[in-house]
Amino acid sequence: MTSPNNLPAEVSSFVGREQQLAELRRLLHRSRLITLTGPGGAGKTRLALRLAGEVMDHYPDGVRLVELAPVTDSRLLEQTVATAFGAREQRRHTIVEVLLQTLATSRTLLVLDGCEHLVESCADLVGRMLQACPRLTVIVTSREPLGLTGEVIWRTPSLTVPPAGDGDRPELLMQSEAVRLFVERARLSRPGLELDSSSSPAVAQICARLEGIPLAIELAAGLARVLTFEDILVRLRDRFRLLTGGSRTALPRHQTLRAAVDWSYGLLSPVEKQLLMELSVFAGGFDLTAAEAVAGSDSVEASDVLPLLSRLVDKSLVVAEPGAAQQTRYRMLDTIREYSYEKLHEGDEGEIRRRHSHHFLDFCKRGHAELRARNQLDWLNRFTEEEGNIRLAMEWSLVEEPEVALRLVGTMDRYWVMRGHLAEAIDWLDRALETGASNPEPKADAFLARSRMRWIQGDYDGSGRDAESGAQIAETLGPSVALFSATTLRGVLSTGRGDWNTAARLHETAFQIAWQLRDPWWVGSSLNNLGLIALERGDYEVARSRLEQALDGFRQAGDRFTTALCQDSLARIYIKLQNEEAARRCFQEALVVSAQFRDAVNVSVELEGLAEMELAVNKPERALTLLGAAKVLRAPTGAELQPEWKTDVDAGLAAARSKLPRAVADAAWKKGSSMTMDEALRFATGAPPAKPAADGNGDLPLTAREKQVALLIAEGMTNPEIAARLRMADRTADAHVEHIRNKLGLRTRSQIAVWAHERLGTA
Ligand SMILES: Nc1ncnc2c1ncn2[C@@H]1O[C@H](COP(=O)(O)OP(=O)(O)O)[C@@H](O)[C@H]1O
Ligand SMILES: [Mg+2]
Structure with a gap:
């Protein structure tokens, strides 16, 4: 079993540390706060991640890694940690209150990586978390301890180095962790490398010189592409002789590392130096385009950036890893970034x-x-x-x-x-x-x-003032998105005051502006607002037609997030119109999208909507399961139900329970409350349970064309939209959808969407 977690995949091999990991695992039985200390490059982060991966099973509610290097402000610290756990800001509670509430009973592991620049705020937050959440455990990495009572301070040792004299015995050398790390990294440029008696003395001495500091060893190994081991050793020795005045006594670890970084920096070409320095401006990594934009100066041409960057990666000065949206992302280890930033700061920052x-x-x-x-x-x-x-x-x-x-x-x-x-x-x-x-x-x-933010926060006065200020300027601009937004916000605020007539008039005006802008999204947005007013006024047919048109606009724009919100409203209108079938379909389609966005707040609202549908067709057991799932999925977000909707949900719950023997009702509720978001999604849509992903999709029953169609269904497209996208006749699209249904044995589009999302990935 693996607990929910956000630990990254390892991008390079991990070496040694068996004993330390065993010791740390033992310490975790006794202590809820362990701080791995040590200078930069000592391997704190790597060790913490490894440890977290090994003990994951003890924390069924999840393991969360929060990297603090890009977080500079202590207020953002709280938000970053809370968001990592799925907490959302709420009107009446700060995000930290929500976080503490969420974790109050859960058995969770937090890894807080790189606290040295925020020691005090980290100490404050971690102290509060440990106190309020008795089953929470925290692993911290930091150059300095937090100074909390009960904190176990664990000094991260260097990797083991070979004893002097073992230099010419390769098989003994490989027992040293530092040598193993050196060889592993040198193999990246010399595949198949094995130590032999001629090469091993130099390697042994390099590792000893660098005192087993992992980062220093990686930097030295990075030179193996262009230098022999003997060359590396000679140059390193010269460098260190300068620093120690020729004495053989070791430097403190941070100075050794500094010397190693200095040395490998010194071996870069002038343009490599320049680029490294410029890249230190980024907080939390960068992609190639960003590097090109920032570095495209007089000394470094944009087109040279990629080859230069790859050389910095080879030298372990920059790390390449997979990023979001299938792009390569680059980042510098903190130590290297700080070093390079000092240089930037001296220059043309x-x-x-x-x-x-x-x-x-x-x-x-x-x-x-x-x-x-x-x-x-x-x-x-x-x-x-x-x-x-x-x-x-x-x-x-x-x-x-x-x-x-x-x-x-x-x-x-x-x-x-x-x-x-x-x-x-x-x-x-x-x-x-x-x-x-x-x-x-x-x-x-x-x-x-x-104005929009304040409105969502419930600060209607503040929102109103900003809307007026915005409107005044927007009116000088003529038809524009700003004028549209100002008009819409004024409309929404009028609705809040119960002034329906003004609201309707303003949304009509907004609609005219959107029409002039010829943008389906804005048109959709005003139709959506007009529909909601009709709903409030009890004009259900009008509301339905407006919202269906709005849905069309959002779909045309491709905005599935908003499509889901719109379908949720539409479902509620269908309920008023007593068209339960349509309501159910809308809720399910909204649910599929919200789940793809991992939007727990809306997922739970939609599950509750579907529960109401199940009750209407006399399936109280299913209703209870859905309600149980909704409650558990909403909890970490701290979101509260709107009062009127809460009354409905409570009533539904009571009705469902009253129809069932107690044990059956309890079991149904329990089943729901142990569901993950994906399980709830499958249960609610009736999609078949997930199968283990097939290798290369080889065994899928669909043709390539049908897979394309299924993916577009998962994007929320209708058949005519799919036909247009794939340049086929409407009838052909219909036929493909029919084949998919038959081959997979699925009934609804939402089931196909869930299936496609799980088995085919996103388009
Ligand atoms: N046990 C290990 N095996 C392999 N590589 C390691 C190990 N420990 C550290 N490293 C590597 O050394 C570099 C510095 O380690 P890191 O954990 O980032 O240090 P710190 O967090 O102490 O600054 C990283 O590139 C890391 O991958
Ligand atoms: Mg670190």
């Missing part, structure tokens, strides 16, 4: 930061549109991946280029809403609006973004 900020402004502008379109899930993940960089860009531009800052915060609103980071959003928006930057369009966007 401002220019590099400027390019960094401008690159992320472009990224955000593009992403802002992409978050409403077909690849939004990839983009959502890419935004998360770039969060450190975007924050850095905002921080820099607030001081140096306020106009850029204003644009940046305006393009982040969609992301912040989708992730629910409202407090952080408002903080950035406040700061950007205070700078005096005055370009009208981004200024209007920023006011309107803040």
Whole structure:
């Protein structure tokens, strides 16, 4: 069994440490807080990850890794940790309160990696967490201990090095961990390398010189591509002789490492040095495009970046790993980043930061549109991946280029809403609006973004003020997205005051603007609002037709996230119209999408909707299972049900229970409350249980064309849309869908979607 976890796959082999791991496992039985200390490059992170992987089974509620290197602000620390556990901000509770509540009874392991720059805030947060959550265990890595009572401080030792004198006995040498690490890494450039009696003395001495410090050894091994082991040793020895004044006494470990880093930096070509220095600007890694944008200066051509970058990877100065959305992502170990950043700081830091900020402004502008379109899930993940960089860009531009800052915060609103980071959003928006930057369009966007955040937070007065400020500017702009948003926000606020007539009038106006902009998403959005007003007024037929049109608009735009929200509303209208079949279909389709976004809040709402449907057809047992699953999935988010909906859910629960013998009811509830999100999804849609993924899809019964069609169904497309996308006749698309149904034995589109998502991956 593996517990839910976010531990990364290892990108290089792991060496030794058996004894230390055994000791740490024993310590974990007795202590709930272990801090692995030691200088940079000592192997703290690697060891902590390995340990977490080995003890995973003891923490059935999950193992969460939170990397702190890109987090610079203590307020963001709390949010980052809480978000990693699925907690969402709530109106009446801070995100930390939600987090503590969520973890109050759960048996969970938190790995907090790289705390040295936030020791005090980490100590504060971890202290509170351990106190409020008696079954939580924390492993910390940090150059300094947190200083909490009960903290077990564990000094990370170096890798074992060969005893002097064993140098010419290769078989003995390989018992040393440091030598094994050296050989493993040297093999990356010399496949099949084996130590023999001529090469081994040099390797033994290199490892001893570097005192078994893993990072130093990786750097030395990285030179094996261009130097012999003997060459490496000679140069290293010269370097260290300078530092120790020729004495053989060892340096403290951090100085040894510093010397090793200095040395491998010194061996780089001038352009490699330049690039390494420039790359230290990134927080939390980067992709190739970002590297090209930032480094494309006078000394390094953009087209040279890739070959240079690969050389830095070969030399272990940069790590390459798979990122979100099938892209390679690069990152520097903290130690190397700090070292290179010192050099950048001495040089032309401002220019590099400027390019960094401008690159992320472009990224955000593009992403802002992409978050409403077909690849939004990839983009959502890419935004998360770039969060450190975007924050850095905002921080820099607030001081140096306020106009850029204003644009940046305006393009982040969609992301912040989708992730629910409202407090952080408002903080950035406040700061950007205070700078005096005055370009009208981004200024209007920023006011309107803040209005939206405040509205979601329930601060209707603040939201209203911002909507008015935004509207005033937007009115000078003519038909524009800003004017549309201002009008819509005013409409939504009027609805909140119960002023339906004004609201309807404003949404009508918004609709006209959207129509002029010829953008299906905005048209959909205003139809959605008009539909909701009709629903409130009891005009169910009107509401249905508006929402169906809105759904069409969101579908055309490819925005599945919003499609799900719209289908949820539509389901509720169908219930009023007593069309249970249509309601069930809408809930199921919404559920499939929400689950793909891992959106626990909406998943649980949709499960509850489906429970109501089951009750309506007299299936109280299924209803209870769905309600149990919804409750458990919602819990970690800290979200509360809207009061009127809560009454319905409670009533449904009581009704279902009253129809069943107690033991049966209890069992049904229990079954639901032990479900994962995916299990609940399969249960709710009636999709067949997941089978282990087939190798290369070889045994799938579908043709290549049918697989394409199934994937598009999973994207929420209708048959005519699929036909248009694949350039086939409508009838042909219908026939493909029919074949898929028959071959897989599935009835509904949502079942096909679940199947395709699990077996074929995303399109
Ligand atoms: N036991 C090990 N086996 C293989 N590689 C290791 C081992 N320990 C550390 N490393 C490598 O050494 C480098 C530094 O280790 P890291 O864990 O990042 O150090 P720290 O967190 O102490 O700064 C990384 O590239 C890491 O993969
Ligand atoms: Mg580390």
